[in-house]
Amino acid sequence: MAKIRQGVKCNRMKPCFLAVILLVPGFAAAKTGNDLAEDCSIALKLFNNENVMGQPDFIKIGNCIGFVTGVMQASALRKADPGNGQSKDPATQFCARPDVSVEQVVRMSLNRLKRKPEELNLDAATVVLRAMGEGVPAEPCIGGSGKEAEGLHWPDSPKKARMRLRLVAVALALPRTSFFSSLEVLVAEKEIGEEEFSPIKLVFTYLPYQPRLSESGFDYSIVHEISAWRNPDCDETVAQLTTRKLPDRHEPMIYARNVPRDDLDRRQMPLPCYEAKADDYVKASLEPLPPPPAALESVLKTRQKLTLEPSGPVLPVPPNPR
Numbered sequence: 001m002a003k004i005r006q007g008v009k010c011n012r013m014k015p016c017f018l019a020v021i022l023l024v025p026g027f028a029a030a031k032t033g034n035d036l037a038e039d040c041s042i043a044l045k046l047f048n049n050e051n052v053m054g055q056p057d058f059i060k061i062g063n064c065i066g067f068v069t070g071v072m073q074a075s076a077l078r079k080a081d082p083g084n085g086q087s088k089d090p091a092t093q094f095c096a097r098p099d100v101s102v103e104q105v106v107r108m109s110l111n112r113l114k115r116k117p118e119e120l121n122l123d124a125a126t127v128v129l130r131a132m133g134e135g136v137p138a139e140p141c142i143g144g145s146g147k148e149a150e151g152l153h154w155p156d157s158p159k160k161a162r163m164r165l166r167l168v169a170v171a172l173a174l175p176r177t178s179f180f181s182s183l184e185v186l187v188a189e190k191e192i193g194e195e196e197f198s199p200i201k202l203v204f205t206y207l208p209y210q211p212r213l214s215e216s217g218f219d220y221s222i223v224h225e226i227s228a229w230r231n232p233d234c235d236e237t238v239a240q241l242t243t244r245k246l247p248d249r250h251e252p253m254i255y256a257r258n259v260p261r262d263d264l265d266r267r268q269m270p271l272p273c274y275e276a277k278a279d280d281y282v283k284a285s286l287e288p289l290p291p292p293p294a295a296l297e298s299v300l301k302t303r304q305k306l307t308l309e310p311s312g313p314v315l316p317v318p319p320n321p322r
Contacts, residue, residue: 036124039064040106066180071128158229164191169253171241201271210278220258225282234273238264
């Protein structure tokens, strides 16, 4: 290993960083399609809101998400700077479009291994790259020579839209790791008009050196501006968001400070799902909600009192004569 390290020459920081990571024990271990299937089958349970079994499963989930993310990012770097030592396999000379989710690539990789069990003994990175290159009618994503290969394309990237939102609660936060990307699932309120907000589900992905969204101001008084894309496949109700591994067990959400209401559990309609990455974060601004006018507050209290208390004496109901 020492001789190999001495032979590494890095002209740019990112390729150098990837080369060093690949030489670290644990990262340098030969990962095959079998290993990928074992780890990512557990990650698939998480994506499908199925039961996961504590710390061992979360480690496998982290291994899967981190490995697939690394392959996607390394292939993007390779496209930007092809260099030498490229793979001879044309099916691996592809990169993921920048806004394609890791979940999509995980699902595609597992589906490929089911259809092609002969690839279980191949290098896992080759399996992921081949899954990414399977024919979907869209723009080709090819690096290196610039020659297009027939049938190897990638779908159009989701359209991002800038939005303003207030954080309401954290429904799920995966443990932060030292090497892999992680995510947190939040309930937020998206601005749809002047001082008018609508609840959404937000999946926020971040790298080890990036802050979580909840660490950027977990307060309802703060309005966050981000670029996100709509993903109808992950729409969920609040009950589904809080479901955990045991039957009929729901983990309570952690509410942000100054939230005007904390009764989201009563909401039955699915929340529209959006996805964003830490790189999509724009800015935050402190915009506390104004208190309700005194007259309006008095009217609300009076209406509540009239609803709960009878306005006059309750007359007894005479028995029904037969």
